Amino acid sequence: MPYLGAIADDFTGATDLATMLVARGFRTVVTVGPPGAASADGEEPDAVVVALKSRTAPVDSAVRDSLAALHALRDAGCRRFYFKYCSTFDSTPEGNIGPVADALLDELGAPGTVVVPAFPATGRTVYRARLFVHDDLLDESPMRNHPLTPMRDAHLGRLLAPQTRRPVRLVGHETVRAGADAVRRALHEPSARGTLSVVDAITDEDLRTVAAATDGMPLVTGAAGLALGLSGPHEGTASRARSTAGPGPGVILSGSASATTREQVRHARGRLPHRKLELTALRADLDGAVAALTAFVRDAWHTDPGRPPLLYAADGTEETSEAPPDAAALIESALARCAVELVAAGAHRLLVAGGETSGAVVTALGAGTLRVGAPIAPGVPWVHTEARLAGGRVRPVDLALKSGNFGGRSMFTTAWEELA
Numbered sequence: 548m549p550y551l552g553a554i555a556d557d558f559t560g561a562t563d564l565a566t567m568l569v570a571r572g573f574r575t576v577v578t579v580g581p582p583g584a585a586s587a588d589g590e591e592p593d594a595v596v597v598a599l600k601s602r603t604a605p606v607d608s609a610v611r612d613s614l615a616a617l618h619a620l621r622d623a624g625c626r627r628f629y630f631k632y633c634s635t636f637d638s639t640p641e642g643n644i645g646p647v648a649d650a651l652l653d654e655l656g657a658p659g660t661v662v663v664p665a666f667p668a669t670g671r672t673v674y675r676a677r678l679f680v681h682d683d684l685l686d687e688s689p690m691r692n693h694p695l696t697p698m699r700d701a702h703l704g705r706l707l708a709p710q711t712r713r714p715v716r717l718v719g720h721e722t723v724r725a726g727a728d729a730v731r732r733a734l735h736e737p738s739a740r741g742t743l744s745v746v747d748a749i750t751d752e753d754l755r756t757v758a759a760a761t762d763g764m765p766l767v768t769g770a771a772g773l774a775l776g777l778s779g780p781h782e783g784t785a786s787r788a789r790s791t792a793g794p795g796p797g798v799i800l801s802g803s804a805s806a807t808t809r810e811q812v813r814h815a816r817g818r819l820p821h822r823k824l825e826l827t828a829l830r831a832d833l834d835g836a837v838a839a840l841t842a843f844v845r846d847a848w849h850t851d852p853g854r855p856p857l858l859y860a861a862d863g864t865e866e867t868s869e870a871p872p873d874a875a876a877l878i879e880s881a882l883a884r885c886a887v888e889l890v891a892a893g894a895h896r897l898l899v900a901g902g903e904t905s906g907a908v909v910t911a912l913g914a915g916t917l918r919v920g921a922p923i924a925p926g927v928p929w930v931h932t933e934a935r936l937a938g939g940r941v942r943p944v945d946l947a948l949k950s951g952n953f954g955g956r957s958m959f960t961t962a963w964e965e966l967a
């Protein structure tokens with residue numbers, strides 16, 4: 548029976564957490580929506596991560612989907628739960644993190660929990676409840692102008708308080724540095740009961756301390772960094788899945804508007820065949836635009852095999868924070884349709900950039916379970932699955948779901964080597 552059940556608010560976040568859990572000794576599977584009979588390569592998983600597309604959904608549907616995932620994970624035997632959100636605390640102005648945390652706690656009959664978005668390996672640290680992205684406060688980082696989740700404050704207490712019914716408090720870094728017992732005492736003092744405790748963490752050691760202090764909590768919440776401190780039953784031996792698709796054509800579908808992705812796009816443009824999605828063309832004739840984009844990719848496979856073509860939505864020249872309201876949905880829909888057509892046309896491997904984009908693509912592909920394979924960069928693994936196409940056709944595919952701000956500059960050209 549799986550022990551740990553995780554609910555991730557987007558798809559890149561789900562594979563981010565899953566790769567960390569595998570590294571920590573959990574046989575882990577990711578399921579698209581609530582799990583059925585999930586297995587990790589024929590073996591019973593120790594951890595199941597449910598990938599939702601709830602980060603930017605209306606609050607009601609985010610809560611409903613998260614509770615459905617919790618029920619299914621409980622039915623599957625999970626006894627501890629992990630609500631995974633973004634290491635940059637991405638939420639809409641209404642905000643889904645607080646309402647989902649409240650609903651999960653109520654359902655589990657747990658009074659309160661911790662809020663731990665820190666992930667130092669990717670430059671996210673929390674000090675005095677302020678979230679830093681490398682050297683910048685969150686609201687001074689490029690997340691300030693994200694098209695769907697613009698982050699205009701770095702103070703996690705101020706971001707979270709309007710989203711939750713529970714009081715929000717801070718467990719400061721001096722307590723974390725004093726060790727797991729000190730954090731445990733702080734979390735169990737009478738004034739902490741029924742609260743959401745934002746916990747400072749600036750190093751991996753801090754995250755191990757927080758994980759040790761919270762090992763008795765039925766629910767923890769955070770980014771993937773907190774899983775650094777968990778120990779699965781197969782430490783050192785939890786195996787990684789292998790490609791079932793085998794060598795074959797690849798494509799990069801980038802709907803991410805994040806600064807790191809835009810740099811990766813600019814780097815790849817000098818090295819790979821590429822086409823930008825033009826909003827005016829998508830709006831005028833979506834079918835025609837998708838047909839032109841997929842024809843471009845198929846042509847490039849033919850004339851230039853070995854160099855995966857890139858379809859992308861943002862390279863930094865556009866003002867995404869002032870994009871028209873239909874832009875995000877149009878781009879997601881175009882890339883999802885390209886994915887389906889290109890898998891039907893023979894794509895074996897897809898690198899998809901962006902969490903919302905990945906949700907749209909993987910859902911359109913009809914994938915059920917993602918098995919975690921080789922790591923590419925911190926937070927980004929290859930995963931292996933089957934696409935279910937129209938007419939009952941099933942195609943094995945390898946996917947890399949890249950979080951917007953993860954991965955090095957050359958990732959679009961080098962990620963493929965990890966599949967070899």
Ligand SMILES: Nc1ncnc2c1ncn2[C@@H]1O[C@H](COP(=O)(O)OP(=O)(O)O)[C@@H](O)[C@H]1O
Nearest residue numbers: 803804805860870874875878901902903904951
């Ligand atoms: N040029 C653009 N104008 C408006 N929206 C865009 C543009 N490029 C991408 N988007 C949208 O922004 C969102 C990006 O979110 P996501 O895929 O999660 O990636 P990330 O969080 O890394 O930016 C998607 O919904 C995408 O369709």
Ligand SMILES: O=C(O)[C@@H](O)C(=O)COP(=O)(O)O
Nearest residue numbers: 559560563633634902950951
């Ligand atoms: O925690 C993280 O930073 C990632 O796992 C994540 O959720 C990133 O989201 P996107 O940038 O939307 O891919």
